[in-house]
Amino acid sequence: MSSCEHSEAFVQGVVHHVFLACISSLDFGSQHVCSPAAPCIVARDLLAPFLALKLVAPSWNTAVKARTPDTFFSNLEEGVYYPHSWHINTRMRKASILSRYRVFKTIHSEDGDRGVYLAYDFGGPKGCAEASEVVIKAWVSGSDVEFLNETGAYKVLDGCVGVPQTFGPPQYDPACDIHVLPMQKLGPTLEDLMLKLPKARFDARMVLMVAIQMIERYRDIHTRGIIHSGTKPGNICLAPPDTEPRGMLYLIDFGFAIPLADSPLPNAHRIDVVGNRRFMSVLAHHGICKSQRDDLESLAYLLSHLFHGELPWDMPLLSRLRSYRPGYSITNGKEYRQQIEQQSQLMPQVWRLKMATPPSKLFEGMNECFLEFWRDVKALSYGEIPDYERMRARFAACLQEHEECDAPVNWWELYKQ
Known part of the structure; x- marks a missing residue:
């Protein structure tokens, strides 16, 4: 030697x-x-x-x-193996994200190029001993349209009530070759709560509470010039546990959000049809430029879904699935919703079913205030500012008719039960 x-x-x-x-x-x-x-x-x-x-x-x-490879001191996911180095699940676990976040669970990932994760934040004054949990949204490409929409919307909505807090601007992590946006961790979604309730549906009082808060949420984000375009039960979260006010609901996922146009007339050119087809407005199906009325029409569909546990056009979608797969049966509510969701994306003319559904069917068994809300929404023209306060007051007056109306719904207690 x-x-x-x-x-x-x-x-x-x-x-x-x-x-x-x-x-x-x-x-x-x-x-x-x-x-x-x-x-x-x-x-x-x-x-x-x-x-x-x-x-x-x-x-x-x-x-x-x-002697200092970027391997971790402890293993958090026993038996989890990600074989593809290009997949975002693998990238998110390659190293500590931004030298302070450690991913320990995938919430969901799409096509391997974008995802949502739970991570520990060990960047506090006591390090790993008091590591808090955060949500990290990640994208492989910095030119991803949803990345640009989401990060742009959160920048505009910074400090808005009922919108999750982000921890700084979006950043690029060279060690993992990804673009990330760390965010506040919230509670479960209304979809998660529905699957735990008897018959997987909300009662009248719960639906009214959702209606009041969602009108407030949309009023605030519309005032800041953002159209959400993402209404569905999975995009509404409970407040984090042990926070005030306990009954607060948060609106999440602004990947399809668009800025409110300054023009008094919609764009003459057809825009991309994006969003959840079960809940999007009829005009959105045709690629017509969205405005405040579209978010509120989607909200009306959401309220009907929460009360009935499904939408009137869900059964035709399910029938279509069974026509392709004879004898196919669904064993649980989560699987049912997933299959309906998939079929709605494959069936291009869901809007025909929506137009053929009368309001009396959409709000069957519900208070008259929901029909009045529907009429107000459908009477709105493009870009017209809704009378949010009147809409909210109508639902609030209806809520007063219920017992214990002064106490907010304890969403977390319902979820735990």
């Missing part, structure tokens, strides 16, 4: 022993979710003697880098 090789081996040996000594001082009882390459503040202090070796000489610096 040459003297140069001997010297290099000696340096690597010393670095290795110092690294082991520093690692042994870490208290893994508190489960450090960070990594040697991106340690939390506690781990960084304990690793300080090891990291200081980089200052000795270039050879020591090289050896230190070799």
Whole structure:
């Protein structure tokens, strides 16, 4: 062995022993979710003697880098394997995101190029010992239309009541080669709550509470010049636990959001049809430029869905599915909703079913105030500012007729039961 090789081996040996000594001082009882390459503040202090070796000489610096791969101190997902390096699920677990977030659960990912994740934030003053949970939305491409829509909308809606807080602007993480937007973690969605309720539907009082809050949400985001275009039960979340006000509902997912046009007339050119076909307005099906009336029409469909557990056009969609798969049966509510969702995207003329459904059928068994809300919405012209306060007051007056109307709905208690 040459003297140069001997010297290099000696340096690597010393670095290795110092690294082991520093690692042994870490208290893994508190489960450090960070990594040697991106340690939390506690781990960084304990690793300080090891990291200081980089200052000795270039050879020591090289050896230190070799001993600090971006592997994690602890494993959070036993048995989870992501074989494709290009997939966003794999990228999100390649390293610590922005050197402070550790992904531990995939909420959902689409086609491998965008996704939503739960992660630990170990960037606080106590590091991993008090790591909080956050939601991270991620995109592979920085030119993704939904990425641009979502991040642009959250920038405009910063501080808006009932819209989740974002932790800084969207950022690019070179270690994982992704664009990310860390956000406040909220509670379960109304869709999650529905699946836990008897008959998977809301009672009249609960629907009225949703109507009042959603009118407030849309009033606020429309005032800031944003059209949501994403109304569905899965895009409305309960407030985080132990926060005030406890009955607050949050509106999420602005991937299809568009700015409210300044022109008093809709665009003469057909726009892309995006959104959930079960809940989108009839005019949106035809690619007609959206305005406030479209969000409120979608809200009317949502309220009907919450009360009945389904929409009048769901059964024709299900019949279409069974015509292709004879004898096919659905065993649970979650599977039923997923299949209806898929069929609605495949069936291009859902709008015909909507137009053929009279309001009396859409709001069957519901209070008259829902029919009045429908008439007001359908009477709106493009870009006309709705009378949100009158709409809200009508639902509030109806709510007063119910017992215990002064107490807000305890959504979390319903979810736990």
